[in-house]
Amino acid sequence: MNRMTQHGIGRLICLVTMVLVLLGTGAARAANLVSVRVGELPVLPTASPVTRIIPVGEQLVAVTANGAWLLDPARSAWAPVAWRPAGAMVSSGIGSAGTVVLTGGADGRASQIVTLSLAGTELEQKVLAPMPLALGAPRATVLGNVAYVAGHDAAGALQFISFDLADDAAAWKVLPAYAGAGGALTSIAAQNSTVLLTLAGGEGKGDRMLRWRAKGGWDEMAPLAGRVRDGAVRSTGQAHVLYLLDGGAIGAPQMWSFHTITKSWAAQGAALPVATGIASGWGNGLLWSTPGESATSFAYTELSAGTRLLKAIDWGVIIVYLVGMLGIGWYCYVREKRNSTEDFFVGGRSIPYWAAGISLYAANTSSISYIAIPAKAFETNWQYMTNNLIAVIALTFVAVAIVPLLRRLNLMSVFHYLEIRFHPAIRMLASMICILVQIGSRMSVILLLPSLAIATITGIDVVWSILLMGGFTIVYTAMGGMKAVVWTDFVQLFVKMGGALFAIGFIIYKLDGGVTEFVTTSMAENKMKLFDFSWDLTQPTVWGFIFLVIFDVVLTFPKDQVLMQRALSTKSAPEATRSILTFAAISIPGGFIFYTIGTALFAFYQSNPERMNPLLTIDATFPLFIAAELPTGITGLIIAGILAAAMATLSGIMNSVATLASVDFYEKLVKNPSPKKSVLFAEVATVVTGLVGILAALWLSRFNSHSLFDVSIELAGLLGGGIAGAYTLGMFTKRANWQGVAIGIAGSTCLTTTAWTMNLVHPYFYLPISIMLCIVIGYIASYLFPAPTRSLAGLTIYAD
Numbered sequence: 001m002n003r004m005t006q007h008g009i010g011r012l013i014c015l016v017t018m019v020l021v022l023l024g025t026g027a028a029r030a031a032n033l034v035s036v037r038v039g040e041l042p043v044l045p046t047a048s049p050v051t052r053i054i055p056v057g058e059q060l061v062a063v064t065a066n067g068a069w070l071l072d073p074a075r076s077a078w079a080p081v082a083w084r085p086a087g088a089m090v091s092s093g094i095g096s097a098g099t100v101v102l103t104g105g106a107d108g109r110a111s112q113i114v115t116l117s118l119a120g121t122e123l124e125q126k127v128l129a130p131m132p133l134a135l136g137a138p139r140a141t142v143l144g145n146v147a148y149v150a151g152h153d154a155a156g157a158l159q160f161i162s163f164d165l166a167d168d169a170a171a172w173k174v175l176p177a178y179a180g181a182g183g184a185l186t187s188i189a190a191q192n193s194t195v196l197l198t199l200a201g202g203e204g205k206g207d208r209m210l211r212w213r214a215k216g217g218w219d220e221m222a223p224l225a226g227r228v229r230d231g232a233v234r235s236t237g238q239a240h241v242l243y244l245l246d247g248g249a250i251g252a253p254q255m256w257s258f259h260t261i262t263k264s265w266a267a268q269g270a271a272l273p274v275a276t277g278i279a280s281g282w283g284n285g286l287l288w289s290t291p292g293e294s295a296t297s298f299a300y301t302e303l304s305a306g307t308r309l310l311k312a313i314d315w316g317v318i319i320v321y322l323v324g325m326l327g328i329g330w331y332c333y334v335r336e337k338r339n340s341t342e343d344f345f346v347g348g349r350s351i352p353y354w355a356a357g358i359s360l361y362a363a364n365t366s367s368i369s370y371i372a373i374p375a376k377a378f379e380t381n382w383q384y385m386t387n388n389l390i391a392v393i394a395l396t397f398v399a400v401a402i403v404p405l406l407r408r409l410n411l412m413s414v415f416h417y418l419e420i421r422f423h424p425a426i427r428m429l430a431s432m433i434c435i436l437v438q439i440g441s442r443m444s445v446i447l448l449l450p451s452l453a454i455a456t457i458t459g460i461d462v463v464w465s466i467l468l469m470g471g472f473t474i475v476y477t478a479m480g481g482m483k484a485v486v487w488t489d490f491v492q493l494f495v496k497m498g499g500a501l502f503a504i505g506f507i508i509y510k511l512d513g514g515v516t517e518f519v520t521t522s523m524a525e526n527k528m529k530l531f532d533f534s535w536d537l538t539q540p541t542v543w544g545f546i547f548l549v550i551f552d553v554v555l556t557f558p559k560d561q562v563l564m565q566r567a568l569s570t571k572s573a574p575e576a577t578r579s580i581l582t583f584a585a586i587s588i589p590g591g592f593i594f595y596t597i598g599t600a601l602f603a604f605y606q607s608n609p610e611r612m613n614p615l616l617t618i619d620a621t622f623p624l625f626i627a628a629e630l631p632t633g634i635t636g637l638i639i640a641g642i643l644a645a646a647m648a649t650l651s652g653i654m655n656s657v658a659t660l661a662s663v664d665f666y667e668k669l670v671k672n673p674s675p676k677k678s679v680l681f682a683e684v685a686t687v688v689t690g691l692v693g694i695l696a697a698l699w700l701s702r703f704n705s706h707s708l709f710d711v712s713i714e715l716a717g718l719l720g721g722g723i724a725g726a727y728t729l730g731m732f733t734k735r736a737n738w739q740g741v742a743i744g745i746a747g748s749t750c751l752t753t754t755a756w757t758m759n760l761v762h763p764y765f766y767l768p769i770s771i772m773l774c775i776v777i778g779y780i781a782s783y784l785f786p787a788p789t790r791s792l793a794g795l796t797i798y799a800d
Contacts, residue, residue, distance in 0.1 A: 033306045033628050034613045036255070036269030040299035041287075044078055052569045053231070053280035054092045056099050056118050058130055060282060062289075062296070063089065070121060077463075083123040085114070092116075093149075094281070095190055095235070098165070099123070102140050102149065109134040113147060115165060119503045128163060132172045135159060138586040139197075143190035150197055152177050158182050159211070171404065174738045178210055187228045187243070190233040192260045192379075192618075196221075198228045201211075206247075209258075215539075216569020221263060222592035226250030227723065229274070232288065232368050234281025236303065237507040239612035241378075242268070244279055246284050255286055255301050257614045261379055262602060270303055284615055305615045307459035308627040314636030321495060321640040322472050325488050325647065329476025330384040332484040333490045342669070342673045344481035344682050345412050345659040351486050351569040357582025360566045361590060362489035362496075364583070366645035367450035369594065370496060374622040377598025378605075381529040383540040390545050399580035401797050402558055402731065408794060414564045414662045421730040421795050422738035429745070430723045431664040434561055435657050439689060443653050443714050444696035450646050451697070453623045454639060466697045469646050470645035474690035477651045482569055492644035497640035499634075500593050501621075506630065507600040513606060521603040521721060527597065553766040556720070557726040560655040562649075650693070658685035714766055717757060722748045729778050731797055736778060738772020744778020770792075799800050 041060075044050065048064035051524035055061075060071040062078065063085075070081040075493050091102040099118055111134040114125045119426040135151025142148070145166035153159050157361050162650065164170040183199035186207055190196070193214065198207040206224035224245060232244030239260050246253040251270035259266075277296070278291035285302025310318075335631050342348060351359075376384055406417060415434070419427035451465035476484050510518045522528050532541045557563065567576040601621055613624055626638045662682045673681075722745035729736035729744065752770040755761060 005562075009362070011680065013492045024397075033624070034268075034615070035304045035306060035310060036285075036301060037304055038269070038299065038301045041071065041075055042077055043292075044289075044296040044298070045297075047294050050289050052089055052092065053078070053278050053282075053289065054101065054116065055094050055282045056116055057278060058283070059118060060287070061116075062298075065574065068123065070123070079121070081123055085125070086790055089138055091138050093140030093142055093147065093188065095144070095147075096361075099140065099164075100140050100142060100147045100403050100787040102138050103273075104134060107136075109236060110136075110138040110149070113140070113149065113163065119748065122376050129170070129172060129201065132161060132174055133159065134270045135161075137185055137688050138455065139185055139188035141190040141195065142196060144194070148188065148195050151183055152182075152185070156182070156558035158185065159173055167257075173213075176217065178212075180220060180399040183208060186230065187233045188242045189233045189235055191241050192239045194260050196241060196260070198224065198527065200227070200743070204247075205660075206250075212247050225256070225265065229253065229288075229629075230277045232279035232281065232286050234284075234286060236284055236614045237616050238618045240612070242281065242286060242303075242614065244288070244683070245272070257609070258614060258732050259605070259609055259614075261618075262606040263608050264607060266609035266612070268303060269301060271714060273299070291751045294477060296302060299442070299775070305456075305613055307456075309459050309635060310577050310639075311632045313351065313633040314639070317633055317636035317687040318640050318643070319454065321644065324491065325476050327487050328491065329478075329484040330482030330728060331657050332487070341662055341678045341682055342412065344679050345655065345663070346485065346569040347482040349410075349569060349571055351483070351571075353570050353578035354582055355486050355490055356566045356570050356576075356579035358493055358586065359489035359652075360488040360563055360579060360583035361586040362645075362648040363393050363562055363566070363652040364492045364587075364649075365496075365590065365645055366649040366672070368446065369643050370500075370642050370645040371453050371619055371622055373448065373591075373594040374598035374601060375619045377527070377595040379598075379618050381527050382599075383529060385591050385595050386531055386540065386542055387545045388587055390542070390549045392588060394549045395557075395580055395584040395587075397542040398554060398557045399577045399584070402554075403564075403576045403580050405731065405794065405797065406564065406572040406748050407568060407570070407576035411568055412565075413660055413666060414561050414568075415660070417558070417795075418726060418730065421792075422736075422741050423724070426726060426738055426741060428668075430726065431660045432557070433719050435660055435725060436654050437719055438562070440696055443650060443689075443693035444700050446646055446649050446653075446695035447693060448700050450642050451701070453576070453620060456602075456620055456623065456625055456643065458635075458639070463698060464616075466694055466701070469643055469650065470694040470697070472689055473647045473650045473654065474687055475536045477654045477690070478686040481682075482565065482655055485655050486566065486569065488651060489648045492648045495644045496641035497590065498595065499638040500597060502599055503625070503630075503632065503638060504596050505633070507597070507604050507625070510629065511603060517607070518600060518603045521606060523597050525602070525606075527602055528760055547768070548738060551724075555728050555771055556724045556767070558722070559723050559730065561660060562652040565652070565656050565659060581755055597622060604744070607741075632654070650690075656684050657689040658682050660691075661685045672759065714756060717766035717770060718749065718752050720776045721752060721767050722746075724767075725771045725774025725778060728775055729782075730795065733779060734785055734792055734796060734798070736782045737785050737788050740778045740780075740782025741774075744774040744776075749783075 016633050044062055048066040050062050050064055058793045063067045068081050069078040071078055074078040085101055088103050088104055088106055089101055098115055101114050101116055103112045111131050114127050117124050128530040133153055138149055138151030140149045145417045146164055147163045148695045149560050150160050150433040157179050160175045161171045184199055187198045195212040197210040201207045201223055206226050207228050208223050209221040210218060210220055212218050226245030229244040234242040236242055241258045243256050244253055244525055245256050253274040254271050255268040259267050259268050272680050274288045277291050279288040283302055285300055290297045357610055357771040402461055414429045418430055447466050447470055454460050455462045508515055508518050570576045572580050583645050616624060626635055662685055666681050724746055726741045748770045751773055752766055
């Protein structure tokens with residue numbers, strides 16, 4: 001891009017910086033996005049007293065001495081239901097996998113567990129294996145598919161056991177019990193890989209809390225401010241547990257929330273008119289009964305999440321950003337002459353290495369990272385940053401050994417290498433798989449997930465977010481081609497990183513102790529732990545990341561059209577190498593910035609737990625802060641940063657898919673295509689790619705996005721591993737031939753798909769397994785056919 005363009009971009013960056021400073025001087029407006037309401041349910045039409053309240057899914061069952069009653073979904077009436085527990089009911093628990101009921105004898109000791117579910121308006125129970133020991137005063141909860149039961153044995157010692165509800169052949173496990181001082185068990189709850197027990201704390205004192213984790217065992221938390229009302233506990237969101245507390249320092253009954261990550265408490269609402277009846281967790285709150293002479297009445301308190309509608313200034317900032325992106329696309333369209341697809345797809349191979357490197361980082365940092373990385377640092381620590389640091393070493397190898405090899409071939413499609421090295425059929429197969437994965441797996445998810453996060457907090461409709469991001473990206477990418485992609489990435493990096501840096505500063509500013517409190521809290525909670533050299537591969541260890549980086553960076557980078565296309569747009573092989581090294585250098589401070597956001601959020605919400613929304617997921621932590629704490633205008637800037645992170649990746653996907661469709665298919669299948677028609681086809685392909693991605697995201701929004709996101713990761717591993725193996729065979733061996741590679745791709749895909757259908761390994765292992773299978777099968781199969789006879793000069797990493 002010429003000097004005038006660079007000056008224009010510089011002025012735009014300065015303007016954004018000035019707006020940032022001016023907006024930051026305005027008064028911050030904090031808005032609590034959670035409200036608490038108290039309501040009543042219909043009176044139970046029976047004089048028989050209620051002995052137990054059991055939530056079953058979204059509905060409620062009231063158990064009396066004479067039978068059970070089911071509350072309808074509209075909360076308007078009770079109806080009798082034909083159900084009797086298999087024995088004397090002692091306790092119950094609920095979790096994501098369903099409801100469990102503990103039964104036993106008249107002495108109040110539980111010896112049996114049953115699961116309870118609804119089939120229409122009928123209750124169904126399933127009796128599981130008998131408990132290994134009878135427990136007195138037991139409490140039960142469910143975490144994932146595992147039921148946990150705690151209680152006292154015949155000697156009065158506290159016992160802790162578990163049962164896998166998803167395994168029909170499962171047996172009970174007796175887990176290590178807490179070795180410290182005991183006490184009467186008052187509640188049990190499960191949340192975020194943690195089981196929480198409360199024990200009576202003595203006369204006039206609050207209850208004690210014990211925490212159990214599979215990896216860390218037992219530890220005792222700070223004592224509660226009051227006593228937990230029997231049965232009144234409910235897990236909400238992904239990290240909160242609601243309790244009904246009274247007595248102690250609390251006095252009157254009140255709902256409190258405990259955050260399992262920050263280990264902090266917050267009062268939710270005012271004191272409650274709770275009598276001496278039965279209590280339970282239910283929905284997004286707590287429920288209690290009040291017995292009467294002829295009937296039982298019910299009341300509840302529950303949380304309700306609100307949204308913050310964007311103000312005019314916020315919308316103004318977002319519009320300025322979007323119009324700026326269109327302006328860059330239009331400038332590239334009217335100033336550049338695109339006489340060939342090379343001008344459109346690789347910018348005439350004139351992109352400076354530093355701009356290509358910045359574009360590489362921008363494309364690799366999607367809006368998912370903008371939201372998910374702070375959430376991961378908030379929940380854990382900086383151990384996942386180890387992946388970034390190790391990836392720098394891997395990228396250095398890629399920059400020196402792999403990228404120059406491909407750049408010297410003057411490729412536009414990275415899959416052209418597979419044709420030169422092996423066979424045209426291998427190229428077209430790989431290109432087709434890449435197009436399907438990019439549109440169906442990556443593009444739709446990148447459009448949807450940030451739209452869901454923004455909608456949860458601000459109320460912006462998911463459809464409008466998808467249309468805004470997708471529509472504007474289509475226009476400037478189709479107009480400006482690769483030059484528009486690179487230079488909008490350049491500006492977008494400043495937008496999103498500027499917003500991120502401002503967020504860090506503002507969060508620390510909001511802490512009472514400022515930087516001192518931030519550092520003290522981080523050190524005390526070990527939130528900046530970076531390296532784990534243990535050999536526990538179930539944890540994010542250095543060794544696990546080395547294994548991951550070898551397969552996810554070194555062996556897959558050559559087939560990544562979205563990233564490689566930036567390097568192929570540089571002037572020469574040395575410039576391409578420098579672009580990758582620039583990308584690697586930027587990724588280190590960039591990673592620390594996003595992890596610091598998460599750590600700063602931890603310090604803020606530990607000091608201000610009442611500002612959290614117990615109903616949200618952990619991934620919504622940063623969006624919650626954006627909406628509830630930032631000043632008007634800055635919120636618009638940060639949302640523009642989220643949009644920028646998404647659009648930088650989307651523009652690269654659109655341009656890359658259009659490149660593959662044009663170069664690998666149109667120009668090979670159409671006889672004598674003219675340069676003008678090829679460029680027109682490329683522009684149309686860009687628009688079609690964007691529209692299909694938008695439609696896929698809109699379709700995806702109708703389903704469980706998180707489960708479908710996991711499926712998309714799995715499919716990318718299943719389909720992409722064989723192609724990465726083909727590049728490995730081509731670049732690192734001289735004996736591999738196209739027949740062996742074809743067999744390797746087919747064999748690895750079939751075997752990995754078989755492992756997927758049988759659920760043999762964790763989904764994230766499918767990619768390395770597929771790559772290794774393709775390498776082994778392809779190399780062995782190559783010996784069944786003649787060795788390549790063509791010259792391999794410049795096609796492998798070995799000296800010619």
